[in-house]
Amino acid sequence: MGRSPCCEKAHTNKGAWTKEEDQRLIAHIKAHGEGCWRSLPKAAGTTYSYLYLVCGLNIGMHAGRVGGDVDSCACTRVGLLRCGKSCRLRWINYLRPDLKRGNFTDEEDELIIKLHEFLGNKWSLIAGRLPGRTDNEIKNYWNTHVKRKLLARGVDPQTHRPLNAGTAAVQGMHTPSSPVVASGASPHQLAGGSSCSPDASGHSSDADDSVSLPPSLAGNLGVGMIDLNLSISPPCQPPLSREADGVLRTGYSEREKICLCLNRLGLHGGEGCSCVGSSSSSSLHPASSGVLRFLDASLFRDPKVQ
């Protein structure tokens, strides 16, 4: 069976959040930051994060330890008895100040459809490409609106194939379970480079950072290149670094990029990398047939960490 619940059922509220609970959560996060539910108190034996979060609104820790004197704990006075998981969800899906409210635009609709075609039900990845939208929101929107929209178009919302067409009719198409990626790469790995905005021309500023699509698929999507960088907004700022020649440059160095040579991860130019010797970082990688070459190091940074 699965893990035990993240928190004790006793002493926690469930169901809809009240305004007061929202305010307390917002105040706590403003004071301590989002990361608070991760940071456990170390000094008091076996503890649970929700206890820290709950009581962090007031005195710090829920009676010191699980099984402690709950009645004497400020939690009971604070009145926000929520499991940390629930707090996180409430914050991410509802209280975060950068959330976009209101209906989805047609552009967002189409982007969701395209991303879903590539990624399947990877709602968090899709949400990462729609600033201000949450995975939960997109998931709900997909299930209530987009599915129907696609069915009305005669498209299977799961496979993105025509509902009554044979497989041969859409050769070159792929499904989320058989994505068009470099061999050995999963849909999760179908990522471009930095999350920097496209330049004024509307193209990615670095050809390496986009994913080339086979003509059949590109035609279907109505695009030639689609930027599938899946890092979470805000857009990255490539680091400023001083190179060996003493000159300050921005951007990621070749060795900061994760190389997919030989279908394994490693540093570009490192052991097993067959890129070495290629004249330019923009040249197509022989192992990836140009579909996917690098996962930029920025993808592995915690976007919340500035």
Place this chain on the structure above:
DNA sequence: AAGTTGATCAACCGCAGTTGC
């Protein structure tokens, strides 16, 4: 006006992956 049905979406649950001891 009351009851029923359908749509929407916030919140919960369980699991997998990750982290820290």
Place this chain on the structure above:
DNA sequence: AGCAACTGCGGTTGATCAACT
């Protein structure tokens, strides 16, 4: 290395509201 605990994700549920009968 192994285990316990945490985090984050996707699937599902259930409360609420609007439209309809």
